[in-house]
Amino acid sequence: MYGIALSVAACLRGGTRVDVAWSLDPEQTPTFDPTDAVAITPGGGRLGSLLGGALDSRLVELSLVGANEGRVVACALDELESSALGVPQGTVVRIVFAPADVLPDEIWEPLLERKPVAIVATKDDDRLRKIRLIAPEGSTGFCLEDEQLSANWAPTPSLVLFGGGPMADALDHAAEFVGWSVERVSGADHAIGIAATLSAIDGIVVMGHDTEAVGRVLQAALGSRVGYIGSIGPSSLQQDRGDWLAFRGISDTRRVRGPAGFPIGARTPEEVAVSVVCEMLSVRNDADN
Template sequence: MYEISVGVGACVRAGTRADVMWVVESDVPGGAAGALAFTAGGGRIGGLLGGALDDQAAGLVAGGTTGRLLDLEVDPLGALVSDVPAGTRVRCLLAPAADFPEGFWDGLWAGRPVCLAATLDGDRIVSLRAYGEDEVAALGEEAARLFSRGATASLVEADRVVTALWPVPRLALVGGGPVLDAVERAAQPLGWQVLRFPGAGEAAPVLLGLGGLDVVLVASHDLGAAGSALAAALSGNAGYVGALGSPRMHDARLDWLASRGVAGLERIHGPAGLDLGARRPAEVAVAILAEAMLVRSGRTGRPLRDVAPD
């Protein structure tokens, strides 16, 4: 649900209705299968099983269904728009965004792990309550064990559904070009949430809210545009801030930022990436993502054969 938290949170703050559906059980291996929000104007944020259930879910919401545990099956149309076979069984929860605990959506955007417990009366959702890392034990041993795995997953019981929600890194790409395109493609198998922005103006509000798991990469030949994006990133708490370009270009950006009193310039990795001998965009993308993972984790980057087991 982290990927829909900004849009849903905006609806809640504005008092605009939104309904949220998320998968809690399915025949599809691999754990979490996404979340989808429907806004009052018929808009959609996110997706379920690669779009396999989106139209079905939209029909349910349009018909007034909400606050329910639902058993669904991927139909032939859903199978056509996704890689999920027709007939795949899926169990979802559907609830109004306003029924979630206060501050829930802002907490997700901040990257906090949380356990969401939905109390049921039959298939009807009676209440939704959030439990932080230090409160999960109150949900019982099985739920605490689920949460301790550090991955988004759900536990469906007779009278409740517990969903452990763990954040994934957000990758904010500002600018354009073949290297950023390659970085976006390379990040997909990692499960990172990619946020793409053409310029600093659109990116700044998001960059300010990023946290330690998150990565920012700026690619622009325009000194002011790149500098503005980097300044916004440095005002936030992103775990990695990188900039593409030559050493000469990077020095010019640092001068631009320093002349405007921007602090924390040592956090910028420029030119971004590790010295792996990369030449083509796909290779450069690997070098950049490797450096981002290295910096965020605080590891050494040495060959594993030279590292003592933990």
């Protein structure tokens, strides 16, 4: 839901119909992010991704019906769908499909801010009525009982890695171990674009000897809302990066953790990665308190 919030909110402001769908059975497809959702606009346009697009054709057909209420759709996966998802043929995945305008108006702002969100709805057969916001609790999860649906979304922290090599490999593994979403980026322009989308729960770590490229990414990160900015490398590289930023009028670099990571005497890339992940967790938890 977090990935489509901006697009859906824009459609609603513009008076464009848009339908939203998400899976109620993330345990059936554990390789996919349980917060994933897809938005479908008139004509079959798709925003975001749900289950890698395996059910898109079904969802487009539902959208063409133009229903004015939410519903729960049980999809028994055919051979192609089950193969794409890596599950046995005939596996049933329950999908919520709803016009965005039947969801509470207040849902989109916290989703845009990447905050936890929860809703509850009355279930009448497969129809959903009286959808309203409730206080979120815990991690992402869904509960469908005889007469009620509850859905709780909690954002997955993202870690963007700019640079490569053994250090990036170790950070990738360490961040995934604690359940974060990791994106590795080699081009500075790409990293700068991603930095603008990051929130307070996310992090970006830069590494490498190209002071110009690393400096540009740090500059973008400092201008964003990202919660953790890490700079990997010895003191000489940190000085070069600081000088590059200062020359461009950026003297307040207190948000940059450089060298990144807690000072635990780390020697190997794996040890450094553990110290960086712990530091990012500490920064995020301090911001929450």
